[in-house]
Amino acid sequence: MIKDIHKDAQSRMHKSIEALRHNLVKVRTGRATSALVDHIKVQSYGSDMPLSQVASVAVTDARSLTITPWDKQMVSVIEKALINSDLGLTPNTAGMTIRINIPALTEERRRELTKVVHSEAEDAKVAIRNIRRDANQQVKDLQKDKQVTEDDVRRSEDDVQKMTDSAIKDVDEVVKAKEQELMAV
Structure with a gap:
């Protein structure tokens, strides 16, 4: 059961990252697409x-x-x-x-767009943290029902935290790539 919870959390985190990528496509970089x-x-x-x-x-x-x-x-x-x-x-x-x-972007406009990118990234990170919270809560509910032990809960929390750290690192990489794309003249 814990594996199913982890699979679900992993897939939802991946979807959050894909949603971020999709949202960042709309941020205009000065190049036509x-x-x-x-x-x-x-x-x-x-x-x-x-x-x-x-x-x-x-x-x-x-x-x-x-x-x-x-x-x-x-x-x-x-x-x-x-x-x-x-x-x-x-x-x-x-x-x-x-x-x-599509006009070339001014330096000021590039900075504004960078703020938009960071805002989108923060939304994605919040979504990922909410997924972590939900997964941990589901495992704790299993413990209350006496279906898993306290050790299982601790191991699960560690695994979910590793997934969360990895997903947030992916978000940071997506943002860094978009920033470089925005700041390229």
């Missing part, structure tokens, strides 16, 4: 759809994205969605093609 617009929803035929399902998104060069809608009527809708998004980018429309130019 189609992942910048992945989270944008577009009103299409009465429902909100991801941008990637109504248009093709291509990286034309290091500083620009090209969005080509599959339906001519979607151009203005996509343009509005981009303007209303949290990206702070202005789309340029030419016929059926929407181009987004």
Whole structure:
């Protein structure tokens, strides 16, 4: 039973790290990537759809994205969605093609984005610590039910702490890599 608790905690910690990676993709680095617009929803035929399902998104060069809608009527809708998004980018429309130019980041903006990265990392660390707490509580509940001994509880807490330390180290590595990417000029 303890092994199942540990497996569950390990998988949840891994998911927290993956969620952090996914969230950090949205942090703009000055380089164009189609992942910048992945989270944008577009009103299409009465429902909100991801941008990637109504248009093709291509990286034309290091500083620009090209969005080509599959339906001519979607151009203005996509343009509005981009303007209303949290990206702070202005789309340029030419016929059926929407181009987004990504400006170079200023030093001040890089520092602000670094703070955002650290905030996301702290959220991931809190999630990992909560997973540790839950796993330890589940093992203590087993002890109350007299299904495991006190020694098993201590060993389990040590194992869960090792998993937690490893996961937090992974979070720090992800943050360090993103910081280097942000600070590269």
